[in-house]
Amino acid sequence: MSLLARDRGSTGEQESLFRHAGAEGLPKLEKYELIEELGHGGMATVYRARDPRLRREVAVKIIHKHLRENAEVGARFVAEARAAAKLRHPGIVEVYDVSSEQDRERYLVVELLRGSTLRKILSAHRDMPAEIGAAVVLELCDALEHAHASGIIHRDVKPENVLVELPSDRPGGSWDGASVVIKLTDFGIAKILDAQGVTSTGQVLGSPAHMAPEQIEGGEVDARTDVFALGVLFYECLVGHLPFEGKNPAQVLRKVIEGVYPEAERERPAVGARWSRIVAGALSHDIAGRTASPRALAELIRAELAELGVAEPRAELAAYFADPAGYAERHAARLVPRLVARAEAGRKRGDVPGAAADYNRALALAPTDLTILKRIAKLNASRNRRQLAQRALLVALASVGLGVAAFGVARALRDSPPSAGAPSEGAPSEGDAPLAGAPPRPVPIDAPSPPPNLRAVAPGAAEAAPSAAEAMITPRPRPRFHPPPVAPPAASSAEAPAVRDVVFQIVPTGAKLVLDGVEINWFGANKVTPLKIGAHSVQISVPNSRCCKPYSGVVSVVAPKPGVTAPQRIVYKLEILPSTVVLSGAPPSAQYQCPQIGLIGFAGAPQTVTLSDVFWSGRCIFTPPTPEATPLVGNVTLVAGESNTVSWPSG
Structure with missing residues (x-):
């Protein structure tokens, strides 16, 4: 329900015109002159009005006629006024007055803002930068923290209940040095913690897409219930749509209870994994594991903004709404270097997940930057080498153990006297242990498998090189030196082809593979896909299924060693969801x-x-x-x- 005026101001002449023309048919109040209708909701209609005593414009919310005689609704309406009247905060719409028992109409008088609801703002700015969405949520965190300190839970935080007033919305307003005003309104279904009100009867109130699981199930609500609604709003600011969607309210409620939604970074890679994780903390299905309070959520937001060089979030809001397209371009240009620098610092510290998160977001903001692609390929190659080294170390330790065991058994056999039934030398039985000096069998080693939802690239060099087990266990004679033959000049081009055959192996088998924006038919025994040498963007998902976590990243196709004709095999295994x-x-x-x-x-x-x-x-x-x-x-x-x-x- 909006408490916003649609015009830029009014003069006394205009007010007179409204009273004689547009005001006809509007309800009559003793203390306020109604000017025009601004909007209506399920409980009341909102009007722009004038207070002749204080000579100011206000918003008046008048309860619907069919609800006026309902005792429970009337009590809830009065409770809204009393609850909201406690609150004095720049981020909360102020309550001025409430009707008395003697008034013919039951109404509430609040401050009037000129502008729009956040719902309309999001409809017009579906691709706003993540940091702008974070700045919006930061304002609401401060307002809700104040309300919670007063013992009030809002219970219906959603874009329709957030009012946004831009400098251009004010009479004679200018963008020079002016700020964007964001205020939370409509505490009409708030639960008052310090009194037994009508909202504590167990009745489910609120908007399905923004309700926390404990609200839907009729459980106890607290500050974390509003944090969940903030998480839903935050997600929509980042992605452009709600996390829980369905064809009807029942489907939406089911999805909220199940707690299943697509991660923000998967829906919009430019959001990045770090913002996605902050939102996920607020959207935790388990209330005990959810971000504890609006203040805690605000601290996470401020810390990430500071890391990205956003010191004044309110100034960023004003700059964005003054020139959305220009701001988005400038913001990406200054953000990408910071992300790359933080990724490099993380890589040097050994924080591979953090480095990958920053690199991937930088690539989403600058998809044509080949330098970022090379850094991602280098990071992935380093991770694969580290996994292989860990496997090789385990194999080496196992080999040492086998060697020690073989030596001990051989010595025991040599020192013990031969028995009457012992087999003759040179004809060992099947059950005999290996003799000393016999080389232990190479221990088989599996190819290093990637962590869930991470790619694994089999480098071409591995096809011509011996396995790690053979390299460490099997004795190899020292090679003799032979002068290398002089290759003809034309041979170099043949040894470095521009294209290589690739075979994909993806689990599950029904997954869809998209390379460089084009869907690839990868399924089949040794199905070969020719790809250019270098880095390629890859997205893998399972259509029409919620079985697995989609993957988005970069794959590197490497040139084979001279003489190697086998295709490069690339293996992916998507993470199975609970x-x-x-x-x-x-x-x-x-x-x-x-x-x-x-x-x-x-x-x-x-x-x-x-x-x-x-x-x-x-x-x-x-x-x-x-x-x-x-x-x-x-x-x-x-x-x-x-x-x-x-x-x-x-x-």
Whole structure:
């Protein structure tokens, strides 16, 4: 419900015109002159009005006629006025007056702002820079922290209840040195913690897409409930749409309860992983793991802004709204060097995830910058070498252990007297231990697999080189020196091809692969894709499924060594997302167990489990609550990333 005026100001002549023309048909109040309707909501209609006693314009909210006689709604309306009247903060719309029992209409009088709601602002600026969205949320954090200190939970924080007044919205307003005003309004469904009001009866109030899980389920709410709503608003500022969406309110509520939404950085890579993690903390489904308060969220936002060189968030807001397109261009130009510098510092400290996050965001802001692409490729190559070195160290330690064991067994055999039934020398039996001096068998070593949702690139050099185990264990004769043959000048071009065949291996097999913005048909036994040598952007996702976490990054195609014709193999394994399991139709306190996947749960308590693949099918044990009852066995199928309902088997 907007408390905003649509014009730039009014003179006495205009007010007279409104009273004689536009004001006809509007409700009549004894103390205020209504000028025009500004908007209406589910509870009341808002008017621009004039207070003749103080000679100022105000906003008047008049309750709807069909609700006027409802005692509960009337009590809630008065509670709104009393709750909001406690608050004095530059980020909260001030309450001036409330109707008395003698007034014919039931109304609330508040300060009038000229401008727009944040909802309209977001509709017009869906691609605002992440730091501008963070600056908006920072203003709301301060306002909510003040309200919470007064014992008031808003319970309905959303863009429609945030008013934004730009300098150009004010009469004769100028952008020179002026600030953007952002205020939170409509505490109409706030729960007053220091009194038993009508909102504490357990009734669910609020907007589904912005409600926290504990609100939907009728649980206890506190400051973290408003933090969740701030997280929803923050997400929309960063990405341009809500995190929880559906075709109807029931679908939206279900998604909020399940806590499943696409990460902000996946929806819009320019947001970056660091902002995405801050938003995820506010959107935590578990209230205990959620960002504790608006102040805590504000501290995280301020720290990240300071790291990026944004010292005055309010000044950034004014600069952006004065020239959105120009600001976005200038902001990206100054932000990319800072991101690259922080990524380099993180790489030197060994903070590979942090460095990758900053590099990836810098690349999203400057996609044609080849220098960033090279740095990302170098970072990934360094990570792969480190993983390989760790594997090689384990192999070396295992080899030493095998060698020591072999030496001990051989010495024991040599020192012990031969038995009557011992086999003759040179004809060992199958069960004999290896003799001293016999080289131990090379220990097989798996190729280093990438962490979940991270790419693994098999470098071309590995195809011609011996395995790490062979290099460390198998004795190799010292090579003789032979003068290298003189190659003809034309051979150099043949040894460095511009294109190389690549074979992708992706888990799960139904994933979609997009290279450099073009979808690639990768599936098939040894399906070959010719790619240019160098770095390529890659996005991998599973269409029409919530099983896996999508991946976006860079892949490096390396030139093969001379004489190597085999294709480069690139392996990806997407991270499998947790599944929710609910037992249906079971007696109270009944238990179920799926030993193969380590899942144990009870009736009425949803459980989460992470599967090893997109689907799992197996047998589970269902135990009734009574000790004398016989456990049942049933077949169960689960889908990764989804909410799965398991039915109690019929006995």
